[in-house]
Amino acid sequence: MATIRYQKNPATAEAPWVRRTLLGVxxxxxxxxxxxxxxxxxSEALRKGWDVYIAALIEPDALSAVKLTLIAAxxxxxxxxxxxxxxxxxxxxxxxxxxxxxxxxxxxxxxxxPVVAGLSYILLFGAQGWFGTWLQAHDLKIIFAxxxxxxxxxxxxxxxVARELIPLMQAQGRDEEEAATxxxxxxxxxxxxxxxxxxxxxxxxxxxxxxxxxxxEFGAVSVVSxxxxxxxxxxxxxxxxxxxxxxxxxxxxxxxxxxxxxxxTLVLKQFVEWRAGQARKEIQ
Amino acid sequence: MGFTLFYLSLIVLIPLSAVFFKxxxxxxxxxxxxxxxxxxxxxxKLSFGTSLLxxxxxxxxxxxxxxxxxxxxxxxxxxxxxxIDLPFALPTAVAGIALTALYAGNGWLGQYLEPLGIKVAFTxxxxxxxxxxxxLPFVVRTVxxxxxxxxxxxxxxxxxxxxxxxxxxxxxLLPMLMPALxxxxxxxxxxxxxxxxxxxxxxxxLPMVSEITPxxxxxxxxxxDYVGATAIAAVMLMFSFxxxxxxxxxxxxxxxxxxxx
Numbered sequence: 001m002a003t004i005r006y007q008k009n010p011a012t013a014e015a016p017w018v019r020r021t022l023l024g025v026x027x028x029x030x031x032x033x034x035x036x037x038x039x040x041x042x043s044e045a046l047r048k049g050w051d052v053y054i055a056a057l058i059e060p061d062a063l064s065a066v067k068l069t070l071i072a073a074x075x076x077x078x079x080x081x082x083x084x085x086x087x088x089x090x091x092x093x094x095x096x097x098x099x100x101x102x103x104x105x106x107x108x109x110x111x112x113x114p115v116v117a118g119l120s121y122i123l124l125f126g127a128q129g130w131f132g133t134w135l136q137a138h139d140l141k142i143i144f145a146x147x148x149x150x151x152x153x154x155x156x157x158x159x160x161v162a163r164e165l166i167p168l169m170q171a172q173g174r175d176e177e178e179a180a181t182x183x184x185x186x187x188x189x190x191x192x193x194x195x196x197x198x199x200x201x202x203x204x205x206x207x208x209x210x211x212x213x214x215x216x217e218f219g220a221v222s223v224v225s226x227x228x229x230x231x232x233x234x235x236x237x238x239x240x241x242x243x244x245x246x247x248x249x250x251x252x253x254x255x256x257x258x259x260x261x262x263x264x265t266l267v268l269k270q271f272v273e274w275r276a277g278q279a280r281k282e283i284q
Numbered sequence: 285m286g287f288t289l290f291y292l293s294l295i296v297l298i299p300l301s302a303v304f305f306k307x308x309x310x311x312x313x314x315x316x317x318x319x320x321x322x323x324x325x326x327x328x329k330l331s332f333g334t335s336l337l338x339x340x341x342x343x344x345x346x347x348x349x350x351x352x353x354x355x356x357x358x359x360x361x362x363x364x365x366x367x368i369d370l371p372f373a374l375p376t377a378v379a380g381i382a383l384t385a386l387y388a389g390n391g392w393l394g395q396y397l398e399p400l401g402i403k404v405a406f407t408x409x410x411x412x413x414x415x416x417x418x419x420l421p422f423v424v425r426t427v428x429x430x431x432x433x434x435x436x437x438x439x440x441x442x443x444x445x446x447x448x449x450x451x452x453x454x455x456x457l458l459p460m461l462m463p464a465l466x467x468x469x470x471x472x473x474x475x476x477x478x479x480x481x482x483x484x485x486x487x488x489x490l491p492m493v494s495e496i497t498p499x500x501x502x503x504x505x506x507x508x509d510y511v512g513a514t515a516i517a518a519v520m521l522m523f524s525f526x527x528x529x530x531x532x533x534x535x536x537x538x539x540x541x542x543x544x545x
Contacts, residue, residue, distance in 0.1 A: 006355045011439050011440040012355075012439045012440070015449070022352055026348040026349040030364055033417050034371070034420070037382040038382070040392065041381075044382075083287075083292075100532070108296055108300070108528065110474075110475075111474040111475075111524040112300065112520075112521060112524045113479075113498050113520055113524070114480055115499075115501050116300075119501060119517050120517070123306050151295075155296065158296060212372070216374065216375025218376050218480065219479075219481050222480075223502065236378070243381050255382070258377075259378055262373035262375070262378075266369055266370065269373075
């Protein structure tokens with residue numbers, strides 16, 4: 001194990017009491033702030049027994065929330081996947097002015113508050129927004145309807161794939177692409193046969209994170225949703241409504257569904273990291 | 285390339301520029317009044333203060349956790365390593381109600397803290413707890429790879445020259461970790477300031493006491509006060525810009541540092 005190497009070498013090892021203290025402090029912090037909240041979700045969800053738990057999940061409003069969450073993710077993830085690949089391709093394999101600025105703009109949704117993101121869509125498409133009158137005249141509804149939720153989700157998950165791919169593609173350089181071009185491959189052929197296979201694990205990694213965020217987004221979606229039960233309620237919003245109505249067991253039951261999703265995400269992520277590591281070893 | 289710019293403008297740039305245009309549509313006077321009312325000022329103080337404190341706490345404990353994961357062998361290390369990312373994967377609303385359940389007066393932790401006179405849920409302390417949860421992986425995940433790539437030769441050289449372990453850490457390791465630490469700190473801070481979902485459940489949301497800035501935007505929106513909401517949003521947006529530029533600068537610095545070796 002790599003970790004043992006450090007402790008066998010007197011120059012990089014700490015005194016046992018220092019090691020134990022650091023481990024103790026770090027792990028206590030981990031248990032207190034990360035593990036306990038996770039355990040609490042499942043324990044609260046099952047507090048009133050399995051019947052209440054199942055009932056909360058198969059109730060029509062919950063099912064329609066599941067459906068809307070899936071729809072939003074199914075639209076947002078592929079859109080941002082295509083964008084992420086093309087943005088990373090543009091940034092890593094080409095030179096142009098303002099590249100750094102472009103990267104900064106791609107990162108923007110990470111540092112903008114989700115609430116501000118939701119608000120900006122209201123300003124554009126809301127009843128008093130820039131396109132509000134036009135939308136009303138054509139009987140189109142974006143805010144307080146499904147399209148608004150999808151848009152907010154797209155905004156929030158915008159950088160995930162691009163962020164994962166840009167450093168990966170930059171590290172790989174352009175040698176292989178240039179070789180392919182010299183051998184007579186077209187731009188598309190080079191992309192499908194050379195660039196894409198090289199980044200497939202990073203791509204998958206980005207998609208997994210993107211999907212988790214898309215299904216779990218709360219702040220941005222809550223601003224544009226209007227929270228119409230059975231219509232514009234996603235799973236996280238459904239959790240909030242149940243919680244504010246003091247239906248704690250039901251709220252935690254739905255929350256446990258999202259927590260399970262988070263755990264699946266972490267397992268998948270771990271698997272992809274492991275496979276990516278394997279792939280790197282094969283090359284070396 | 286064209287598609288990238290088009291999509292970026294459509295989804296991100298145009299909506300965000302709408303915030304700026306709208307916030308100044310009633311003149312700078314109205315903007316200023318809305319962005320600096322006492323209740324809003326109190327929310328800035330709370331949001332920035334708790335976020336800064338949470339990021340500092342994460343800086344210290346994140347470093348300890350990253351160090352333990354890279355340097356020490358202990359049972360369950362792989363599981364701890366995987367679960368560090370939980371705050372990225374767990375929806376914020378779920379985190380919010382879980383933390384509230386833990387720290388409320390009758391919760392697992394709250395029942396022991398309350399007799400000691402420490403109220404966490406529904407106070408600014410609760411906001412701090414939620415922001416620590418949200419920000420922790422940022423620090424661990426920026427510091428961990430740098431620690432893993434670090435060569436042991438420098439530490440060996442320091443030890444052979446007679447440095448104590450603490451001196452080696454402070455004078456050799458810490459300067460090398462600094463860019464990564466600051467980046468993680470800034471990322472955690474930026475995320476904490478904008479955070480909404482996990483905080484509103486545990487905060488109690490009392491005006492002037494435990495009302496965070498994103499919540500102010502929501503409550504203005506609910507009163508159809510669009511000018512007020514966008515003014516606050518514009519302030520937060522400017523802050524995001526500045527912090528993002530700082531983070532990019534830090535990452536460039538970090539890359540240069542690691543390239544030198």
